[in-house]
Amino acid sequence: MGGLYIHVPFCRKKCRYCDFYSVTDDSAIPAYIKALKREMQIREWDAGPFDTVFFGGGTPSVLPPGRVAEILERASLIFGIAPDAEVTLEANPGTVSQNDLEAFQQAGVNRISLGVQSLDDQTLQFLGRIHSAFEARLALDWAMEAGFDSVGCDLIYGVPGQTRESWTKDLEDVLAYGPDHLSCYILTIEESTPLGRALERGEFSPMDEGRVGELFLHTSDFLESKGFLHYEISNFARGREKACRHNLHYWNHAPYLGLGPAAHSFLEIGRQWNVSDLEIYLAMVNAGRMPMEESEILTEEQHMLEWLYTGLRQAKGIDAGEFLRRFDKAFLDIFGPDWKRLQDEGLARESSQSFALTKKGMLFSDGVCQLLANRLE
Incomplete structure (x- = not known):
């Protein structure tokens, strides 16, 4: 079986470091849901059944839980979703309440991935996150109590001004909540982002590559000492059964279908990707056309x-x-x-x-x- 990726292109606010496609006007959510269902019909015979589903973004947690249930029901009807499928939803701590998280779990999401990034307010402000450290802690508490099979947490390190001690404290504070999975990403500064433009203006200096390397090795050693499996460059799990099955599909050449604007697919012998523009995506799908920007057959x-x-x-x-x-x-x-x-x-x-x-x-x-x-x- 393969994986189904659903790109939710809505954010309350763009983070300073992010170069993934998203828009900050969520008024088009109803039109997007309608088009997503239509795209499923267009792609009905391209892939499936699936044993993983991943809602990525953007910020998928801006969708009402009922809409997520609606999407999963339609995907199951058209493609087939295995009874034991891993269903992941990325969530921003600034967009969810305790009731939301419980409702996402009841809607069929069994793995939540919280975009915490840091439990330090100064770091969160530098990154341009919409949530505070307090809100992140609340979301971690709520997620652990909501009944998910697995709770994951995204963190960013290599941030200017960060020290080994402050990064270790972030890790220790997050681990105190008992998550099953950690994705620890080195900060990448893309030229096209607000953070990239701030760097160009000389507003800050990036962390020295040598220090970043030291933090990478320290992260691995520290988390392994806490019982985590370092199974991929940026990913750590409490045992192999808690590894992200959807991402393992990507890394182990399983087929996957991507739906929504900017979504990528890998099917049989080639890759294809959708247009990275919500308005164009809606127009193409509503006209009954596959919203593909380009495809390639791999040599x-x-x-x-x-x-x-x-x-x-x-x-x-x-x-x-x-x-x-x-x-x-x-x-x-x-x-x-x-x-x-x-x-x-x-x-x-x-x-x-x-x-x-x-x-x-x-x-x-x-x-x-x-x-x-x-x-x-």
């Missing part, structure tokens, strides 16, 4: 590149036998000399069954993958 080399980037993001790495069966070539026959160099530098490790990066290697994963990708040119 064998591109498939192999996908395996590199997604496989080496994961602690388990790339399975040697699966790679051989998929590409009819042994991993070391292609990448052997470079892999040996990476091992000598402490960036890679291998066993008879897999090829994986060390923690230090994960920190430089993009550069490592680019080095290996040069062998495919």
Whole structure:
């Protein structure tokens, strides 16, 4: 089975660092829901059934819980959703009440992912979040009591002015609530965002890359000492059963269908993505057209590149036998000399069954993958 991704393109306010597609006017929510159902009909034979559903954004928690139930009911009718499917909804602590979270759980959401980002008000203000640390703490309490199978929490580090001590306190404070999953992301400053423009104006200095690296390694060691599995560069779970199954679909080459503006799909041999404009999306779907912006058929080399980037993001790495069966070539026959160099530098490790990066290697994963990708040119 595969995964269903639903992009909810509405936010109360754009965060300073975010470059995902969203709009701040939620008056179009009814039109969006109608178009989303229509897109399901248009894509009826493209994919499914699904064993994961992920509401991402944007801020999916701005949708009324009844609308989420409506979407899930229609998706189940058209595509089929497994009885034990993982159904995740991203929620901003500034947009939910205790009643909302309980209603989302009753609507069919069994995994909530709270965009806490920090429990420090100064950090939240720098990031442009709409919630306070107090509101985040309330949302964590409510989420843990709402009956979800799994509660996840997103955090951001590498923020200017942050220290090892202040970041550790953030982690300790969040862990006190007992979440099942943590996604810990290094702050990325994109040029097109308000934060990027502030950097260009010289309003702040980014954290030194060396210090960011130290925080990455500290995060991994600290959370592992607390019983978490570091299963992907940015992701930690209380045991493998609490890992995000939907994201594992992305990283392990399972098919997934994306609905809504800016949503991406991976089906069989290629990728496709929808238009990143709500008005255009609505017009295309209402005219009975697939709201696709572009698609591409992957070459064998591109498939192999996908395996590199997604496989080496994961602690388990790339399975040697699966790679051989998929590409009819042994991993070391292609990448052997470079892999040996990476091992000598402490960036890679291998066993008879897999090829994986060390923690230090994960920190430089993009550069490592680019080095290996040069062998495919």
